[in-house]
Amino acid sequence: xxxxxxxxSMDCAEGRAANLPCNHSTISGNEYVYxxxxxxxxxxxxxxxxLKNNETNxxxxxxxxxxxxxxxxxxxxxxxxxxxxxxxxxxVRGKLIFGQGTxxxxxx
Amino acid sequence: GAGVSQSPSNKVTExxxxxxxxxxxxxxxxxxxWYRQRLGQGLEFLIYFQGNSAPDKSGLPSDRFSAERxxxxxxxxxxxxxxQEDSAVYLCASSFVGDETQYFGPGTRLLVL
Numbered sequence: 001x002x003x004x005x006x007x008x009s010m011d012c013a014e015g016r017a018a019n020l021p022c023n024h025s026t027i028s029g030n031e032y033v034y035x036x037x038x039x040x041x042x043x044x045x046x047x048x049x050x051l052k053n054n055e056t057n058x059x060x061x062x063x064x065x066x067x068x069x070x071x072x073x074x075x076x077x078x079x080x081x082x083x084x085x086x087x088x089x090x091x092v093r094g095k096l097i098f099g100q101g102t103x104x105x106x107x108x
Numbered sequence: 109g110a111g112v113s114q115s116p117s118n119k120v121t122e123x124x125x126x127x128x129x130x131x132x133x134x135x136x137x138x139x140x141x142w143y144r145q146r147l148g149q150g151l152e153f154l155i156y157f158q159g160n161s162a163p164d165k166s167g168l169p170s171d172r173f174s175a176e177r178x179x180x181x182x183x184x185x186x187x188x189x190x191x192q193e194d195s196a197v198y199l200c201a202s203s204f205v206g207d208e209t210q211y212f213g214p215g216t217r218l219l220v221l
Contacts, residue, residue: 036210043112043199043212044151087150095141095164096210098151 004033004088009103012082018075020102022088025069032091033064035073037084038101044087047073078106110134112213114200120219121190129185129216133202140183141210142175143199151199157183159205190220 005023012018024033034049048055048062050071055062061074075082087101113132121127133140142154153167157177168174172190177183187194197217201210 043201043214044210045212046209049209085150093164095153095156095167097153098143100150 003097004090004099006086006088006099006102008100009105011105011107012075012078014080014106014108015077018073018078018082018104018106020073020075020086020088020104021070022072023070024088024090027068027090029068033062033068033071034089034091034096035060035062036087036089036096036098037082038087039081039084044098047086078104080106080108082106112200112202112211114198114213114216116216117214118217118219120221122221123192124189126186126188127190127218129187129198129218131183131185131200131202131213133181133183133200134211136180136204137202137211138180138205139203139210140177141201141203142183142185143201144169145197145199145215147196154185154198187218190218192220194218195220 032049032051035047036044038044047059048057050062050064064071083106085101085103087098089096115130138159140157143151145151155175156164172188175185197215199212199215201212203210
């Protein structure tokens with residue numbers, strides 16, 4: 001089963017880009033990479049997902065390396081409301097397997 | 109439109125009692141998931157209902173845990189003979205089968221004394 005590894009915590013200055021890395025070296029060819037975030041005391045919120053091409057939506061951009069062994073979530077202009085735990089996830093037999101995530105703290 | 113709702117939002121129970129947690133998915137969503145999140149930890153998959161297929165129960169931690177879903181609507185997670193280690197937030201999510209986005213409810217905070 002594909003697993004993901006992320007740094008446990010990161011800081012980012014308000015207004016700067018937040019770049020959150022994720023390693024998924026055992027991902028198989030047809031597994032998507034998903035990103036969710038969880039703001040304190042709330043349920044997780046979907047951000048973005050991708051297979052091999054880079055993706056962008058109104059919340060973030062997702063950069064996936066050519067070998068698909070790692071990816072980076074980019075929040076282009078982080079705000080204080082982006083402070084949350086960010087989960088990089090792969091879907092294994094229909095299930096999202098959440099790891100510990102990265103706790104992003106956006107500071108003024 | 110209405111999102112995923114869960115009830116109760118908080119539940120305090122005594123060790124050994126049974127509890128039932130309810131999830132109302134988004135209308136039309138054929139897939140439904142239950143997760144557990146202990147304090148300060150990530151989400152732990154419990155069970156997955158996919159349309160009319162047999163549910164994937166591989167994440168249920170013991171036979172004290174069970175879940176049912178009526179058609180493509182409400183699901184109930186039941187924990188029998190609760191233990192203190194069952195204290196956690198229980199999260200429900202739903203999606204269309206084949207749609208990669210799961211929508212989460214606010215969770216039920218269970219405290220077993």
